[in-house]
Amino acid sequence: MGITERKEREKKELRKLILATAARLFLEQGYEKTSMRNIAEAIEYSPTTIYLYFKDKNELFYALSEEGFRKFFSYVNNISEELAPMDQLKELGKVYLQFASDHPAYYELMFILKEPMESEQTAESWDLGMKSHGVLTTIVNQCIKEGHFKDQSPDVVAFMIWSFVHGAVSFKICDRMKMYDNLNHDYLINDSLKFMNHLLEKN
Amino acid sequence: MGITERKEREKKELRKLILATAARLFLEQGYEKTSMRNIAEAIEYSPTTIYLYFKDKNELFYALSEEGFRKFFSYVNNISEELAPMDQLKELGKVYLQFASDHPAYYELMFILKEPMESEQTAESWDLGMKSHGVLTTIVNQCIKEGHFKDQSPDVVAFMIWSFVHGAVSFKICDRMKMYDNLNHDYLINDSLKFMNHLLEKN
DNA sequence: CTTTTTTACTTTACACTGTTAAGTAATATA
DNA sequence: TATATTACTTAACAGTGTAAAGTAAAAAAG
Numbered sequence: 001m002g003i004t005e006r007k008e009r010e011k012k013e014l015r016k017l018i019l020a021t022a023a024r025l026f027l028e029q030g031y032e033k034t035s036m037r038n039i040a041e042a043i044e045y046s047p048t049t050i051y052l053y054f055k056d057k058n059e060l061f062y063a064l065s066e067e068g069f070r071k072f073f074s075y076v077n078n079i080s081e082e083l084a085p086m087d088q089l090k091e092l093g094k095v096y097l098q099f100a101s102d103h104p105a106y107y108e109l110m111f112i113l114k115e116p117m118e119s120e121q122t123a124e125s126w127d128l129g130m131k132s133h134g135v136l137t138t139i140v141n142q143c144i145k146e147g148h149f150k151d152q153s154p155d156v157v158a159f160m161i162w163s164f165v166h167g168a169v170s171f172k173i174c175d176r177m178k179m180y181d182n183l184n185h186d187y188l189i190n191d192s193l194k195f196m197n198h199l200l201e202k203n
Numbered sequence: 204m205g206i207t208e209r210k211e212r213e214k215k216e217l218r219k220l221i222l223a224t225a226a227r228l229f230l231e232q233g234y235e236k237t238s239m240r241n242i243a244e245a246i247e248y249s250p251t252t253i254y255l256y257f258k259d260k261n262e263l264f265y266a267l268s269e270e271g272f273r274k275f276f277s278y279v280n281n282i283s284e285e286l287a288p289m290d291q292l293k294e295l296g297k298v299y300l301q302f303a304s305d306h307p308a309y310y311e312l313m314f315i316l317k318e319p320m321e322s323e324q325t326a327e328s329w330d331l332g333m334k335s336h337g338v339l340t341t342i343v344n345q346c347i348k349e350g351h352f353k354d355q356s357p358d359v360v361a362f363m364i365w366s367f368v369h370g371a372v373s374f375k376i377c378d379r380m381k382m383y384d385n386l387n388h389d390y391l392i393n394d395s396l397k398f399m400n401h402l403l404e405k406n
Numbered sequence: 407c408t409t410t411t412t413t414a415c416t417t418t419a420c421a422c423t424g425t426t427a428a429g430t431a432a433t434a435t436a
Numbered sequence: 437t438a439t440a441t442t443a444c445t446t447a448a449c450a451g452t453g454t455a456a457a458g459t460a461a462a463a464a465a466g
Binding site: 210214248249250251252255 | 413414415416417
């Protein structure tokens with residue numbers, strides 16, 4: 001039965017088209033300012049068609065967030081385990097900034113936007129988020145085993161590092177770096193990561 | 204002319220009432236989910252009356268953000284200059300977390316929400332923001348003069364510290380700390396600040 | 407005092423939003 | 437050929453921010 005298969009393929013493609021278009025519009029104008037009608041117009045379908053593929057606007061958000069977490073995990077998860085723990089940690093910081101720089105819209109959906117978060121995340125997002133964070137805590141634990149971060153709880157160390165990179169990235173994404181008008185923002189972020197690495201290395 | 208004075212007083216009071224009610228509702232339900240009609244209903248005036256006092260919803264946002272920056276500066280600006288620079292820095296971190304904990308809604312308006320930021324901030328907000336940040340850079344510079352943070356640019360050091368506290372606070376406000384389910388979130392934040400202080404002290 | 411103007415507010419209205427329910431045309435099944 | 441399903445659209449509802457027009461009371465002007 002090739003016809004039903006083709007139809008299913010077409011349905012999947014429309015779903016993907018909706019998702020891709022939503023992602024693009026969310027990136028360009030933000031979540032709140034993108035309306036279902038905007039998305040519908042862009043894909044040349046009626047607004048309510050989207051509701052045949054996604055329960056509501058929130059579910060679009062969650063689907064995209066999940067896609068983001070998948071991408072994120074693929075960034076975080078291919079750090080070579082052959083590196084020394086501290087080098088892995090450095091690499092993780094670099095990769096985190098890289099992800100945020102490559103996919104600011106996804107980053108915003110995943111870690112900043114608060115609006116549609118009233119209901120809980122999808123199971124898969126949660127799982128991927130936990131696994132990504134697991135990579136950080138594993139590396140931190142290895143660093144501790146090697147004598148770093150003496151007398152510190154791994155959770156505290158991990159949270160501190162994560163807070164820093166998240167804060168730096170958030171400032172940029174939320175457009176709150178105008179204070180550093182004359183400075184190149186990307187250099188500032190990279191140099192602050194270097195400084196952080198420098199602090200961590202000596203401990 | 205006592206009557207015109209009373210009227211002016213009453214106008215100012217209504218303005219304040221609008222602002223206070225908006226602040227309360229933004230805190231309770233968030234900026235986007237609070238409608239002008241909600242605010243109007245709460246103060247028992249017609250929705251359009253608000254527009255006689257504020258140009259639009261954005262201006263309400265900016266007025267509140269400005270109020271936030273005033274509060275914020277009062278937190279940041281009464282750090283004793285008699286303390287050693289590194290102790291001032293510690294105090295600043297503490298005070299930053301305290302502000303975010305005392306006024307999460309203001310914090311969100313000031314540093315996280317992106318939505319109504321298309322037009323520029325008010326001059327006063329900007330000025331207070333710069334002055335607050337000036338406090339940080341001044342302290343960092345003093346630390347450097349005392350031999351800390353060798354070979355580091357004060358901007359980079361300041362940005363790194365600010366990124367960290369902002370990141371920690373953002374996670375909490377944006378409700379992204381579910382990963383640390385079993386841990387007390389406030390302790391985690393405080394301990395991570397202690398760890399940061401520990402790292403900075405040794406440098 | 408009476409008439410005009412100003413003040414402070416309300417009512418109405420418009421174009422938008424997310425979303426549900428009902429309708430429709432093409433296709434697949436009986 | 438008749439019925440049922442699929443995939444979509446149209447119409448509609450209650451909500452949004454906000455501009456324009458209307459109104460009743462107070463103030464100013466004559």
